[in-house]
Amino acid sequence: MDDLIADFVAECREMLEALGGEIVAWEAEPGDRARLDSIFRFVHTVKGNCGFFEFPRLEALSHAAEDALADVRAGRRQPDGALVSAVLGIIDRIGEMVAAIEAGEEMPVGDDSALIEALAPGAEGAAAPVVMAAGDAATRASAAPRTIRLSVELLDRVMSTVSDMVLARNELARRLRESDTDVPVGGAFERLSSIIAEMRDAITRTRMQRIENLFVGLPRMVRDLSAELGKQVLVDIEGGDVELDREMIEMIRDPLTHIIRNAVDHGIEKPADRLKAGKREIGVLAVAARQSGNQILIDIHDDGRGIDGKKLVEKAAANGVIDKEQAAQLSQREQLALIFEAGLSTAKEVTAISGRGVGMDVVRSNVERIGGIVEVDSKLGEGTRMTLRVPLTLTIIPALSVSIGSQHFAIPRSAIEEILRANGESVTLEHLGGAGVATIRGRRVPEISLADVLGLDSEVEARDRTLIVLRPAGGDVYALSVDRIHDHEELVVKPAAPAVMATGLYAGTTLADDGSPILLFDPAGVAEVGGVRLETLERTARIAEGATAAESRATPVLLFRGLDGGRRALRLAVVDRIEEVPATSIKTAAGQLRVQVGEAILPLAGATADQISTDKVRLFRLNDGRNELGYAFAEVVDFATVDRDVIHADSPGEISGVSLINDEPAELIDAHWLFANHVGAAARQSEPLVCRMAGDDPWMQNMLRPMVEAAGYRVIGDRSEEAADLVIVSQGANPPEPAEGRTIWLRAEPEAAGKKDDSIYRYDRAGLLIALKSAGRGK
């Protein structure tokens, strides 16, 4: 959070500095539209960020200024000297507050209402505080910052110098090897060498960041936003480990934030509207980053109401963005693309979050400035997908170097699924009509030879080659045979010249450690040139499969606090939605706590009757596909993943184990147990199986009976006349006559007496449960 605030402060400071000249120019010429727009964007950005960071005063100020400026932009109001002064007063106050936040001080005391009132048409006398505030802000700004901002050009220069240094070192190493040098020189060179390597590493890292840094704030932002708007939104984030140039990350931070705010505000409907539309109450906002060729793709997908292309066209025509004739000729895609035009917004009402039509044009201009593209795709009523494509310049890619003949190439490691020997036991190679098919452990995979694709001569027999199973982004697997594989390396990839890219084979070029250029393959391009068809149908199947595979490594969970205050986690997949019910709808009925939700009565877990103290109770609605149950909780803490070891509980129960989640222990709820105990019991309740056991055996009555009952049986004594489905008898006791249903024999000794002895040791819990279950099935 502190980092984010520091970023916010730095951003505000930069914008304020840049704005300094604009403000003066605007004052001289209030009708200047470009100046007005840039000032408007500043207050809009401040407003957006403040809402997130909870600086209510800043937000009120910026919102007020934005309102006034929006009126001017819309032509509802003429800018005059008083308005300019009032806006300037507010901008200075914002600067003052930002300086205070930066210094970690209390907000400067004072009432902002005078400033805000001065914005009203016809107000006067806001000029005086401007001068004072400006002076104040200037003195505060001199506080020494903890970080400095460097220009990327400088970093680039340092980086290229370091690369040259590595080459010079290699040269020196070769000379040293050729000449007879004494040990001290060799030692000194080794040291120099390792320092250079370290430096290179550090310099490289300065520019790279995991995109996670950008994603980490999203769940919180979405949660706050959706709470404010009375919506329920689940955020699903994927691909946080994609690395991206630091500057790229900074450049896409704002566009991404805008898109997500829009998605939550305009895309995802209120729970009631969603139900009416036949959707689940919880909207899903999926944010996924992946690398594709020499681009990074960030997908933001919501399952909300979608964008109405026709409305956009009407609005655009009304605002004069396009003329009527143009409007009639727009394709669906072009209609949607209108949302990137300045001054357009389909939102009916302007909210504190978005809807002034300032967001999307800023989004597009920011993304295009870094050579990226924003695409929008939307189906009315089904949702919207925004895709940011940004270039991958200077991105570090872990790669595997391979060779054909004497030439080396690199393959991005992210696409490599496995590496096999062509003559290995698990692989058979066949040729069908000239097309290669590799059968790898029973799976048929198209096989192409890199030598053939490249038109190079291979010195290695087909069966002695190495197969690399590749999975291009969004594509199906294929096997690529290469002569030899070499090292894993981290490569700094640069875009190749157009003539090289035109082959469709390469994602870029890079320099190996010895300074010679290496071509990096684009696995999808190689497949295409090699004639491998990557079926669209298979692609979708592939993506779904990929998603589950990812889940199995790190299980996404919902972290929450139970009614008893315990920190618990529940697998996200079983949580259907979150409900809030009045406490009166929770009752103990038919032996357990139940909750009425709408017209359904669900078993309620996670609470005891005396824990229901508040008026309203929030609960998770869990779904196993057939049955539902409620799980009461106090508050949701976060979405998280379980990637650490789970310490399993000794005995089965509601808690299946404990693991560290976000560095604090949390109990994992065993959803299976919940359903088995609440729904399972409930399902059988209508027609419980009957179990007969000796009523005078204290062990059976005290120890065994609860377990048998938990398994869904109704227990009767041996003197009861009722027919029983199951009889449990201790070995040695007389079986009841006649033997009805099934009989379970229990013995007191762990070891069975003989082969014919099919009795169960009485503390063999698993064995007993199996016997109880199979007896139940027999009915």
Added chain:
Amino acid sequence: MNELLLVVTIAGERVALPAAAVESVVELDTLIPVPRAAPHVAGLSALRSRVLTVIDCMRSLELGYTDYADGIHEAAVVELDGHHYALIVDLVEDVIEALSDPAPVRAAMEPGWERVAQGMVETENGPLLLVDVASLVAGAEAKVAA
């Protein structure tokens, strides 16, 4: 007028490149081929920590091709749209001053030269053909496609 020209020999013919476009003249020793690329792309080479895309000018002009096997080649390094190219030439001669603006050559040239020629410039050594660097880099295929 007073534009500086780099005089080079391509396919036995003395031509001029605008010196302002040329960053440096280098001798290439290693050349990494780019399989499947257009024929005039001779390969990649490295100049300090930059990757150079090496263009075989003879091939680009469809006047034969350079034999890379015989070691070192002279090349002029140019930058185009952020990418660096090395243009392999037979020989780099000298930098001289142009004495006139390029004027059209009115006689018919060979097709390769026709495509890359910007015109004829007068120098103190007589008229020289001024060659457009971008057309050399684009090669013969670009013309066909366009």
